[in-house]
Amino acid sequence: MLISNAYAAGAAPGPSEGIMGLLPIILMFGVLWFLMIRPQMKRAKEHKKLLEALAKGDEVITQGGIAGKVVSVSDNYVHVEIAANTEILVQKPAISTVLPKGTLKNA
Numbered sequence: 523m524l525i526s527n528a529y530a531a532g533a534a535p536g537p538s539e540g541i542m543g544l545l546p547i548i549l550m551f552g553v554l555w556f557l558m559i560r561p562q563m564k565r566a567k568e569h570k571k572l573l574e575a576l577a578k579g580d581e582v583i584t585q586g587g588i589a590g591k592v593v594s595v596s597d598n599y600v601h602v603e604i605a606a607n608t609e610i611l612v613q614k615p616a617i618s619t620v621l622p623k624g625t626l627k628n629a
Contacts, residue, residue, distance in 0.1 A: 573614050576600065581621040584612055589626060 576582070580592045582602060590602035593609055600612050 569615075572620060573617060576614070576617065576620070579623075581623065581626050582617050583619040583621065584616050585618045586616070588612075589621070591626060 576592060576595055578592055578594060581589070582592055582600075583589050584602070588602070588604055588610070590604040590610070593601040593603050595601075595614075598614055600614055600617060601609050602612050603609050
């Protein structure tokens, strides 16, 4: 009639064509690894090293933006002096940055 018959053009797909179908998924995983996962792991490792090196007298900034001087450090908590005779108790992971010595005196 008006529509001609359609016939198969080739044989069944071979093993190399199956691998080529997975190639885009593998490439997307590789891009995600280098752009998202790897930098996040690097930042986490640096933050862990920062917390392990935390010592009395360090000037720090918390994740909440509070700046102060470390008075004492325990396993899970840090006492931070934010003003004269004013100390707060902060969890260690809440410390985001260690400032260079003397930064708070200039502020």
